Amino acid sequence: MAVMSEHEAVGGREAEAAVRDRTESGPHELCVLMKLGEIVLKGSNRSLFERRLHNNIRSAARGLNPIKLTRRGSGVVIVRMPDASDTEVAELAHRMSDVMGVVWVHLVRRVPKELDTVTRAAVAEMEGRRGSFAVRARRRDKRFPLTSSQLAGHVGAAVVDAYGLPVDLKRPENTVHVEVDKDEVFVFTDGIPGQGGLPVGMSGRALVLMSGGIDSPVAAHRMMRRGLKVDFLHFSGMPFTGPESVYKAYSLVRQLDRYQVGSRLFVVPFGKAQQQLKSSGTERLQVIAQRRLMLKTAEALADDLKAEALVTGDALGQVSSQTMTNLKALDDAVDLPILRPLVGMDKTEIMDEARRMATLSISELPDEDCCTLLTPRQAETAAKIPDLRRIEKRLDAEELAEHLLAGKKLHRPSFLGDEAPEKV
Numbered sequence: 554m555a556v557m558s559e560h561e562a563v564g565g566r567e568a569e570a571a572v573r574d575r576t577e578s579g580p581h582e583l584c585v586l587m588k589l590g591e592i593v594l595k596g597s598n599r600s601l602f603e604r605r606l607h608n609n610i611r612s613a614a615r616g617l618n619p620i621k622l623t624r625r626g627s628g629v630v631i632v633r634m635p636d637a638s639d640t641e642v643a644e645l646a647h648r649m650s651d652v653m654g655v656v657w658v659h660l661v662r663r664v665p666k667e668l669d670t671v672t673r674a675a676v677a678e679m680e681g682r683r684g685s686f687a688v689r690a691r692r693r694d695k696r697f698p699l700t701s702s703q704l705a706g707h708v709g710a711a712v713v714d715a716y717g718l719p720v721d722l723k724r725p726e727n728t729v730h731v732e733v734d735k736d737e738v739f740v741f742t743d744g745i746p747g748q749g750g751l752p753v754g755m756s757g758r759a760l761v762l763m764s765g766g767i768d769s770p771v772a773a774h775r776m777m778r779r780g781l782k783v784d785f786l787h788f789s790g791m792p793f794t795g796p797e798s799v800y801k802a803y804s805l806v807r808q809l810d811r812y813q814v815g816s817r818l819f820v821v822p823f824g825k826a827q828q829q830l831k832s833s834g835t836e837r838l839q840v841i842a843q844r845r846l847m848l849k850t851a852e853a854l855a856d857d858l859k860a861e862a863l864v865t866g867d868a869l870g871q872v873s874s875q876t877m878t879n880l881k882a883l884d885d886a887v888d889l890p891i892l893r894p895l896v897g898m899d900k901t902e903i904m905d906e907a908r909r910m911a912t913l914s915i916s917e918l919p920d921e922d923c924c925t926l927l928t929p930r931q932a933e934t935a936a937k938i939p940d941l942r943r944i945e946k947r948l949d950a951e952e953l954a955e956h957l958l959a960g961k962k963l964h965r966p967s968f969l970g971d972e973a974p975e976k977v
């Protein structure tokens with residue numbers, strides 16, 4: 554007969570009871586705990602930020618079971634989905650990790666404020682794990698009878714009893730968090746990193762010039778992260794190219810819709826206007842003249858949409874249209890500010906970010922970019938603004954921009970699935 558020490562017997566029983574508790578619904582409800590970032594630093598208008606964040610959380614949870622949302626102390630939001638399965642709550646946590654303004658997302662067990670139950674929940678969280686561990690306890694309700702370090706010590710001892718794992722307070726391989734609130738305790742281990750930044754919509758609206766390339770989706774993500782709600786504008790080379798670039802822009806926006814929900818993509822066929830520019834004798838200025846016409850069209854649309862800025866994926870010196878002189882010539886085309894969040898980034902850094910956002914593989918699909926149509930053999934790297942203005946005067950670029958805009962089509966690529974395109 555196997556001989557069991559008293560220690561092992563107690564530990565074994567604790568572990569069994571813990572696992573039993575965890576699989577039963579009721580006191581060990583699984584929910585999502587979110588830690589907020591910069592919002593915490595906001596002063597008097599903090600409640601505005603929080604209201605916006607809560608609305609964004611509700612939008613991101615669209616289509617799932619109804620949620621209950623509460624704020625706790627400084628910088629913590631709890632999202633509950635009563636009666637949902639663990640898989641559904643895990644999907645909720647995944648969606649929450651895309652909500653801007655959130656730094657960490659944890660799947661947590663919500664347990665009553667009883668020391669034994671809390672301890673058993675913590676032991677259950679460590680089931681099947683290897684390596685060292687630490688318990689981090691925190692009290693948002695200071696009336697709890699144990700201090701944080703007493704609580705951590707108690708729970709830690711039970712984990713050692715149950716599994717014999719070594720404690721390492723400095724560099725633990727596993728961390729069990731126990732957070733005591735007013736009416737309940739939250740127990741959890743790992744988290745999913747959030748996006749950080751500010752809630753989308755907090756900084757106003759902007760219009761992103763969205764090619765099918767690598768850079769513009771990353772630029773859009775960076776600006777959404779700073780609280781801008783964005784619309785997207787794509788110029789296709791149609792009727793002289795196929796629709797591939799539109800499909801790519803559509804898929805990219807669908808992917809980016811995770812971060813803001815409710816995205817609009819406007820598509821403008823640009824091929825004929827490119828040809829008109831070419832016939833007016835642009836020569837080495839063709840690319841930069843095209844980009845200025847895109848910006849003018851974007852500015853007219855931004856006006857309709859009440860967007861206060863344009864966003865592009867320009868990075869200084871990456872291609873010939875992005876020399877300092879040419880960026881200045883682009884700025885000259887419009888009155889609205891052009892935000893260029895990638896201006897100081899290397900291509901490899903931009904690609905790493907695109908990989909993390911899962912847009913890189915879409916951007917790398919082949920397409921016929923409208924800008925490569927009619928590209929001169931040698932593009933101008935130091936465009937002179939008076940030359941560009943002269944070309945635009947001959948063509949009446951402002952009217953051409955209005956005409957282009959009249960041909961736009963609106964799509965609503967949603968991360969939840971396809972919605973029918975619409976003509977506006």
Ligand code: ATP
Nearest residue numbers: 762763764766767768769786787788865866867874
């Ligand atoms: P990207 O990877 O975003 O395509 P790029 O390195 O290819 O950028 P350019 O082609 O010079 O550089 O474009 C610079 C920026 O101009 C893009 O990031 C985008 O904001 C805008 N732009 C270029 N082409 C288009 C297009 N077809 N439709 C809308 N915007 C465009």
Ligand code: MG
Nearest residue numbers: 764765766922
């Ligand atoms: Mg491009």
